Amino acid sequence: MRAAVLGGSGFIGSHLVDRLLALGQDVVVVDDFSTGRRSNLAHLAGNARVQILEWDICKPIPVVGPLTTVWNFASPASPIDYARRPIETLEVGSLGVKNACELAERAGATLVHASTSEVYGDPLVHPQREDYFGNVNPIGPRACYDESKRFAEAYITSFARARGLPCQLGRIFNTYGPRMREEDGRVIPAFACQALDGKDFTVFGDGSQTRSFTYVDDLLDGFLLLRAKGDGQPVNLGNPNEMTLVQLADIIRQVAGSGGKVVSVRPLPENDPKQRKPDIARAQSLLGWQPKVPLHEGLKPTLEWYRKHRAK
């Protein structure tokens, strides 16, 4: 079994590489290191079963030979990253996805694509089911990401219909764990580092906006089941345990044993979703999957990782 992981040096991609290796697969990582880190793969140096190719997938991907799966996890994912790289974000969701489909077709592989809950935008339906079409501003500050991900789903499902490519789409809801960049602007790395420094937790708005958080191991269990049992239609992969950011700060404070109060630093950004919670009935019935790791358990290795690895 040989897999290609596009975006394999990123947060989720690098954990996926570890999982595939543990399952006995050979892995080709394709990554331009734009938001990923070489250090995420440093422990694999000298492993003959891993090949690392530094490459922008917006150009045709020069991987040769058969593959069982092309996992496409290449895209900026944090709001700070895609605000800095809006054109690149749209390109990796369009040109990059085209090249991922063509690689999978050429190599005889199934394409498994990392989509996102952002396809639902600022949802008017709660919780979000896969058949909800979303509420996205096509010209707003988040459009480069949301629309690139929506286009990617349209491209992949059209490619599958027109050319018979086997494909699976996992819509990821906020996922956390070791290796998320501390400065990427997402709430768990930000709160974790603020707690470890004994600082206040900074939020946009008043912290009453809700999110739900999935530990990366749970997410990857879901993706492996999706690869094995998916029906080609999108599946939500997320944890339905919804909480406000104020409640999240409380839990992080308990697990870290420190941390200050919640302070608002700015109004909510434009088009920031106020609520986010997956309906995972489809993942439960189709894949037999549901998340197992409670937040306080997943936060322990995450905080431990920041203690050891973050820049001082």
Ligand SMILES: NC(=O)c1ccc[n+]([C@@H]2O[C@H](COP(=O)([O-])OP(=O)(O)OC[C@H]3O[C@@H](n4cnc5c(N)ncnc54)[C@H](O)[C@@H]3O)[C@@H](O)[C@H]2O)c1
């Ligand atoms: N982390 C989450 O909570 C979350 C939520 C929803 C969806 N996702 C999706 O999961 C995937 C991985 O997210 P992540 O959190 O690991 O982000 P990340 O930024 O850590 O990883 C993305 C990886 O893709 C690489 N990449 C970006 N553009 C590329 C290009 N043109 N060519 C080659 N490589 C490129 C980056 O260098 C990085 O290694 C993304 O597609 C993201 O949209 C993540």
